[in-house]
Amino acid sequence: MSAASRKMVWGRGPITLRDRPHEASVMSTLSQALTLTSLLESDATWRLLRADNAPIIVAILHTHLGGEERRLPSEEFYDRIEHDLEELRAHGFDLPLSAQGYCGEWRRAGFLTRRPDEESRGETFELSPAAHGALRMLDQLSAPRQTVTESRLASIAGQLAQLAVDSDPDTVRRLEQLYAQRDRLDARIEAINAGEADTIDPDRAIERVRDILSQAADIPTEFARVRAEFEALNADLRSRIVESDDSQRAVLDEVFRGVDLIADSDAGRSFAAFSTLVLDPEVGEAFDDDIRHVLDRDFADGLSSADRRFLRRFIGTLKEGSGEIHQVITAFARGLRRYVQSQDYQRDRVLRRHIRDALAAGIPAAARTKPYHPTELDLELSAVALGSGGAIRLHDPAELDAARPIRRHLAAVADLDRLRALARDTEIDFAELTANVNAALDDRGSCTVAEVLERFPATQGVASVVGLISLAASQGVRTDDVEIVRWPGPDGAGRLAEVPAYRFSGRVA
Known part of the structure; x- marks a missing residue:
């Protein structure tokens, strides 16, 4: 290895991407991975x-x-x-x-x-x-749609050709291209006059309509995105007004001069061009005529009722969405102008300065005092307590009116029989049940709850059944069988239930 080579390796000399050809792709992958990771958390x-x-x-x-x-x-x-x-x-x-x-x-x-x-x-x-x-x-x-279609390619090719004509600075070439378009139109007109031109195939027509529907379905998303852009722009302008000082008064001065910063923004100018086209009466009338003619064709029977309804209401949807965005722009512009002219931004600047001073003072104080340390200071709030408006209930005088005449009940001597009947309605008559069980035992050596009820019906309904089972559980003997007990319900209809069988073998008290 030469000295120059050793210097290149050990001395970490300059190494280009040609020395490591995979470096560009690695950095691109890393960059995309980091971008998508951030997007995963924020989007x-x-x-x-x-x-x-x-x-x-x-x-x-x-x-x-x-x-x-x-x-x-x-x-x-x-x-x-x-x-x-x-x-x-x-x-x-x-x-x-x-x-x-x-x-x-x-x-x-x-x-x-x-x-x-x-x-x-x-x-x-x-x-x-x-x-x-x-x-x-x-x-x-x-519901995937076929995107690689003849209509999609024709639409792209037509827009590309028109862009090439409109953006060509050479007037000679532009005229040549326009003349070629005119010749093609003349040829189509002659063919139609000669009866040689056929209408488009129904399958291809349906394909084009569905391609149009696919593009039109993105319009509500675009309206929502545009409104969100204007809301973000309005918030950004207000923030710049509050955060700028007297030496940086560009936004403030423009608002004072009456400049509509919302409408003059890039988003505002782009939407204004779109809105002008949508609200043009000639464009709207021509659009409605074209939709009406398309839906009158035989191939339109292949469209669903929802697709036909969407096409009929499409221009109205565009106008409604455009009008709503216009109202948003107007409201933001008026609010921004009122915010500046009323000097409310001065109060927000003072509040922002106090908050920043408090935060700055809190940084060194945090080393000595914890945020949860009691300050032993009482702060009297001047504002009223906040509450939900839904918790407020209006006074309705009609609620205090008696629906029926008030009846007077005069005090009288209590009836002993009625008091006894009231006691039977609220308590189980164990005295009656004990007498019934003992009477049944006098006739036979032992009996069950069902046998007692067969001879002495339940005068208190299910309360009598519950009382007999309670007596049997405390003073009777449990068997391995079950039995059916019956009693009359409040409506007079019979009721029955399957309960564990208890047998009385001796008198109960």
């Missing part, structure tokens, strides 16, 4: 797919929030889930929590989004973007 979609009760969670969320109803009031949502839980428990599923408990867990895990109801003082639940993605993935697993 709610993955968290839902690997949950212990994932099939139950997905089934409940898909049933109530994954169809045409995308948002439900909390109380109605609780009632529906409680009914589902009862049915699932009846089939052997171990579900210990209540509907409110599971909704709380799913909200904290990022599967549900809870928002105030704009039409009432309650709250609503809807699927989070992560839950939309998980339901979409599982839907594709349970």
Whole structure:
């Protein structure tokens, strides 16, 4: 080995990836493994797919929030889930929590989004973007669609060709490509006029419709994701206003000048372009006409009723979702402007400064004083105690009204016979039972409980039977047999039961 070689090995000289060709792939694998490990802990979609009760969670969320109803009031949502839980428990599923408990867990895990109801003082639940993605993935697993199709390739090729024309800076080439498109259109027009062009095969038409449905099914997920982006953007802008000092007033100054930072963001401009296209009357009318014509074709009979209903309502769904996002953007922009103009951010800055000072002072104090050490200080709270609004019960004067006239019962001399009857209703008449047993023993040398009841019916119903068995257990003899005892019920119908047999052999007291 040469000196240069020894220096390279022992001196740890420069080694390139060509010296170790597998190094690039190893680093790529390690990087992906670390990224996916972090994603495993932070991504709610993955968290839902690997949950212990994932099939139950997905089934409940898909049933109530994954169809045409995308948002439900909390109380109605609780009632529906409680009914589902009862049915699932009846089939052997171990579900210990209540509907409110599971909704709380799913909200904290990022599967549900809870928002105030704009039409009432309650709250609503809807699927989070992560839950939309998980339901979409599982839907594709349970009902896989063929993705390598002629329609999918034609769609990609058409978009790619259009992008090539629109992005070409050479006007000569752009004109050549446009002329070629016009020639192809002219050829198709001539063929149709000559009666030579046939319509598309029904199987291929169904394939294209299902490809369109597959792409359109992602729209609700996109709306939820866009709304989550605007919520995160609004929170980030408020945080920047509070955390910035007087030397970093960029966000604050722009809000004071009336700049709509929500609408002027990248997400806001992208959504504005989408919304303009959706709300265009000509586009909407043409879209509805195309859907109506497609559904009138013979091949549309191969579509399910749910698919046809989805296509008919698709443009309306787009407009409804777009309008909702517009309301969110407007509300966030107004709230941000009001937050700045009312000087509320100054109060939050002071509060943030006090919290940071307290945290900073707590670090050196932690070395001498434990967090649970009593301070012997009393703090009088100025605020009222918090409580649930559901615990408040309004006073209803009608509840104090007597439903029937009040009857007066005047005091009178007690009736001895009625008092005796009342005592018999509340206690077992052992004196009567003892006399019955002794009378039966006078007729025969021994008897059982059933034989006593045959001669002396149970005047107190089942209480007489219980009293006789108690007497037999204490003063009779247990046998290895069983016997049938009978007594009249409160409704007059006969009752019977199988009890251990006891025999009376001597008088009872």
